[in-house]
Amino acid sequence: MRKPTAILMGAGSRGSDTYGAYALRSAKLDIVALAEPDEVKRNRLAEQLKIDEKMRFKDWKELLAVGKIADGAIIATMDDLHVEPSIEAMKLGYDVLLEKPMDRTLEGAVKIVHASEKYDKRVMVAHVLRYTPFFRKIREIIQSGVIGDLIGIEHKENVGYWHMAHSFVRGNWRKTDETAPMILTKSCHDMDILYWLVGKKCSYLSSFGTLTHFRKENMPSGAAERCLDCKVEKDCPYSALKIYLNDKTGWPQNVISTDLSREGRLKALREGPYGRCVYACDNDVVDHQVVSMMFEDGITVNFTMQAFTSEIDRRIRVFGTRGEIQGHFGKNEIKVVLFGREIENIKSEYVNDNFGHGGGDYYLLDDFVQMLSDPNYRDVSTSAADSLESHLMAWAAEDSRLNNKTVDMNAYRKNFL
Numbered sequence: 001m002r003k004p005t006a007i008l009m010g011a012g013s014r015g016s017d018t019y020g021a022y023a024l025r026s027a028k029l030d031i032v033a034l035a036e037p038d039e040v041k042r043n044r045l046a047e048q049l050k051i052d053e054k055m056r057f058k059d060w061k062e063l064l065a066v067g068k069i070a071d072g073a074i075i076a077t078m079d080d081l082h083v084e085p086s087i088e089a090m091k092l093g094y095d096v097l098l099e100k101p102m103d104r105t106l107e108g109a110v111k112i113v114h115a116s117e118k119y120d121k122r123v124m125v126a127h128v129l130r131y132t133p134f135f136r137k138i139r140e141i142i143q144s145g146v147i148g149d150l151i152g153i154e155h156k157e158n159v160g161y162w163h164m165a166h167s168f169v170r171g172n173w174r175k176t177d178e179t180a181p182m183i184l185t186k187s188c189h190d191m192d193i194l195y196w197l198v199g200k201k202c203s204y205l206s207s208f209g210t211l212t213h214f215r216k217e218n219m220p221s222g223a224a225e226r227c228l229d230c231k232v233e234k235d236c237p238y239s240a241l242k243i244y245l246n247d248k249t250g251w252p253q254n255v256i257s258t259d260l261s262r263e264g265r266l267k268a269l270r271e272g273p274y275g276r277c278v279y280a281c282d283n284d285v286v287d288h289q290v291v292s293m294m295f296e297d298g299i300t301v302n303f304t305m306q307a308f309t310s311e312i313d314r315r316i317r318v319f320g321t322r323g324e325i326q327g328h329f330g331k332n333e334i335k336v337v338l339f340g341r342e343i344e345n346i347k348s349e350y351v352n353d354n355f356g357h358g359g360g361d362y363y364l365l366d367d368f369v370q371m372l373s374d375p376n377y378r379d380v381s382t383s384a385a386d387s388l389e390s391h392l393m394a395w396a397a398e399d400s401r402l403n404n405k406t407v408d409m410n411a412y413r414k415n416f417l
């Protein structure tokens with residue numbers, strides 16, 4: 001069978017470390033052209049993938065201007081550059097793998113759903129958690145009925161203190177106006193997985209959360225605008241020197257510069273956004289948030305996003321009328337406790353843990369390959385239409401948080417659909 005082909009827009013972190021890496025290491029997909037304005041990133045990935053010089057473009061528009069040259073299009077540009085590339089790619093006849101969030105606005109996400117219907121093109125959204133063996137196993141257990149009727153879920157997203165500092169204080173997703181609220185940029189994965197596990201829609205939702213810690217008034221005395229000039233750096237857990245000035249070369253170190261020599265890193269810390277004191281940035285997204293939800297049939301769900309954790313992880317407890325599931329994503333451990341019976345410990349099959357998100361990245365791309373290989377494959381787990389629900393929940397949570405109100409999701413959906 002012919003290997004499916006794809007074009008790639010954006011050779012940043014996701015474009016290179018996930019999509020490029022899959023094409024290289026799995027040998028199931030050929031990336032035949034890419035667009036990336038940064039010359040170093042563009043050529044580095046293109047060399048690895050052996051992409052002809054003529055097929056390396058600076059901008060996604062130039063890449064699409066050559067017409068349809070592959071089976072699918074992967075869109076891994078930043079959040080504000082998803083709608084136009086997706087729609088133009090579909091117009092040309094491409095099926096699309098689109099990074100989450102679909103767009104930084106709900107209107108944009110709805111446009112993508114409509115375009116997918118209008119051009120009859122399949123869009124997969126990179127809601128990677130749905131593809132993890134861990135969450136698939138939990139869903140399978142819920143659906144088997146062994147824990148009885150589903151009553152509720154408690155789900156926690158432990159962002160991790162340094163990850164918070166990297167992405168949401170100093171980095172790409174620190175400002176709502178430039179990207180979107182954190183409940184969308186980070187936790188749309190969690191809204192999506194909860195909707196998918198419950199298998200029903202959310203009826204009511206309310207949320208609280210603030211930016212409490214990473215603010216100017218919390219800057220310690222002796223601190224400076226940049227960690228390199230800071231007198232109390234050694235005592236600061238969020239020190240950029242601790243996070244970036246070490247011998248590691250993967251994420252997040254490779255985000256600060258394409259030059260990972262000591263000089264290159266020092267230059268980035270002196271001049272770039274990642275060298276800034278966490279108390280002197282232009283961030284405004286929350287550092288902790290909770291969302292309480294009532295789904296159809298009275299199923300209650302609680303979600304907590306917490307920056308102040310030592311580990312980057314997710315934990316979940318699922319409550320049924322005859323038993324409980326306890327899941328620790330980072331350890332890939334699932335415990336099923338049937339009331340009055342023995343505890344069953346389950347390890348979900350975990351084949352490719354050197355791919356990110358607990359294997360989710362790998363299986364997402366396997367599904368993309370399957371979609372491209374089979375024109376009749378309509379069973380995409382994360383279609384644009386289905387992915388819209390998590391975006392609606394995230395925006396409703398932001399509305400609730402900002403306006404201190406409970407959102408009636410049926411009424412809220414009607415505003416957009």
Ligand SMILES: NC(=O)c1ccc[n+]([C@@H]2O[C@H](COP(=O)([O-])OP(=O)(O)OC[C@H]3O[C@@H](n4cnc5c(N)ncnc54)[C@H](O)[C@@H]3O)[C@@H](O)[C@H]2O)c1
Binds near residue numbers: 058081
């Ligand atoms: N699914 C997940 O779990 C997950 C995880 C992290 C990030 N993301 C999402 O992936 C997307 C990319 O994130 P990232 O961390 O790779 O960001 P990034 O900034 O590292 O990569 C984006 C790339 O797009 C390039 N670009 C900018 N303008 C372009 C243009 N006109 N044409 C082509 N390329 C252009 C940039 O130069 C950059 O290299 C974001 O939407 C982000 O929210 C998803």
